[in-house]
Amino acid sequence: xxxxxxxxxxxxxxxxxxxxxxxxxxxxxxxxxxxxxxxxxxxxxxxxxxxxxxxxxxxxxxxxxxxxxxxxxxxxxxxxxxxxxxxxxxxxxxxxxxxxxxxxxxxxxxxxxxxxxxxxxxxxxxxxxxxxxxxxxxxxxxxxxxxxxxxxxxxxxxxxxxxxxxxxxxxxxxxxxxxxxxxxxxxxxxxxxxxxxxxxxxxxxxxxxxxxxxxxxxxxxxxxxxxxxxxxxxxxxxxxxxxx
Amino acid sequence: xxxxxxxxxxxxxxxxxxxxxxxxxxxxxxxxxxxxxxxxxxxxxxxxxxxxxxxxxxxxxxxxxxxxxxxxxxxxxxxxxxxxxxxxxxxxxxxxxxxxxxxxxxxxxxxxxxxxxxxxxxxxxxxxxxxxxxxxxxxxxxxxxxxxxxxxx
Numbered sequence: 001x002x003x004x005x006x007x008x009x010x011x012x013x014x015x016x017x018x019x020x021x022x023x024x025x026x027x028x029x030x031x032x033x034x035x036x037x038x039x040x041x042x043x044x045x046x047x048x049x050x051x052x053x054x055x056x057x058x059x060x061x062x063x064x065x066x067x068x069x070x071x072x073x074x075x076x077x078x079x080x081x082x083x084x085x086x087x088x089x090x091x092x093x094x095x096x097x098x099x100x101x102x103x104x105x106x107x108x109x110x111x112x113x114x115x116x117x118x119x120x121x122x123x124x125x126x127x128x129x130x131x132x133x134x135x136x137x138x139x140x141x142x143x144x145x146x147x148x149x150x151x152x153x154x155x156x157x158x159x160x161x162x163x164x165x166x167x168x169x170x171x172x173x174x175x176x177x178x179x180x181x182x183x184x185x186x187x188x189x190x191x192x193x194x195x196x197x198x199x200x201x202x203x204x205x206x207x208x209x210x211x212x213x214x215x216x217x218x219x220x221x222x223x224x225x226x227x228x229x230x231x232x233x234x235x236x237x238x239x240x241x242x243x244x
Numbered sequence: 245x246x247x248x249x250x251x252x253x254x255x256x257x258x259x260x261x262x263x264x265x266x267x268x269x270x271x272x273x274x275x276x277x278x279x280x281x282x283x284x285x286x287x288x289x290x291x292x293x294x295x296x297x298x299x300x301x302x303x304x305x306x307x308x309x310x311x312x313x314x315x316x317x318x319x320x321x322x323x324x325x326x327x328x329x330x331x332x333x334x335x336x337x338x339x340x341x342x343x344x345x346x347x348x349x350x351x352x353x354x355x356x357x358x359x360x361x362x363x364x365x366x367x368x369x370x371x372x373x374x375x376x377x378x379x380x381x382x383x384x385x386x387x388x389x390x391x392x393x394x395x396x397x
Contacts, residue, residue, distance in 0.1 A: 094348055094350075094351050095351060096348060096351060096353075096354040096355055097352065097354045100354060100355070101348055101354055101355035103348040103355075143346055143347075143348060143355065145346065145355040145357070147320040147321070147357070149273065149317055149319070149320055150317065151297075151300055151317040152299070152300075152317065152320065152321070155320070155321055157320065157321060157346075157357075159346050200345075202345075203343070203345060203346065204345075204346055204347070205347035206347075207347060207348045
């Protein structure tokens, strides 16, 4: 599984670089004045995180608290660079076999980082990007479980971590494509690593880190499919094409 | 552009999966104490006149000979066990503290609680040593209780 993750990472990076090379070969760099002034802010809603809850629990996931998660993102362009900020909330309950144990996890997370766009001369402002993120999650969790003992009798125990914080880093790549006027769609694939998981230093070992995933994994893949809306600041003027 | 978008999306969707962790539960709830000779460290089976655990009314062992080790069920809701020994060497009390680490492995697998951090806080024996500070069971032989404490007389 780990080899597959690294292979996918490598292929996506190669694909990104290849696309960049193709674009650079047909266009020229421009010293356009004010090219670093942002043209607008793009705000996205992740459809995958919403969809995952629905797949697991049905449409009730959108309203009930046993599984609820959503992510939003915002990016601002500075010529061929994007400043990215992502935020999400997560709340879910897991029930063990026969409801003998219940695990609840609730928290939020943010991710901040920069992307470089290899399609910065595209007239539609489509983006093929590669970037990095610093991510941090603040969350709490609780485990309630039943135990049985021939000597001590049966009972229920409850353990909780009232305030946990985890951080990690991500390598990201993806596409954003203009659909109609101010509407874009796109995806982000991300490789998450170097996580501080709080796993071995608490009486209750967390199962999940909001925004990261299963706490026992040293690295993970993530994927979002965004529906994006752009709020323009100024009119976008594509850079002129390179003269060969 | 759209073809690139769709092909990469398909590529990721094809390989994007999450794997569930293995369902191996190793959380034991038994504390094993072995008896040894203080002079040479060899096993020393002894006669137990009476064996009781604080909090349990019933007598666990009475007038039994050639006991090499005893196994105690620990209280899942507590972090301490106190054992009263009446043996051929006299009356002794042993108090042991322990910690627990709990986790939900998965919805299918359930919760695992591992008791570890075994520490002797009171002993009247000549010598006591924590041999294995965890009550984790053996992956290959889950019914075997590993020895946790060695008592030397």
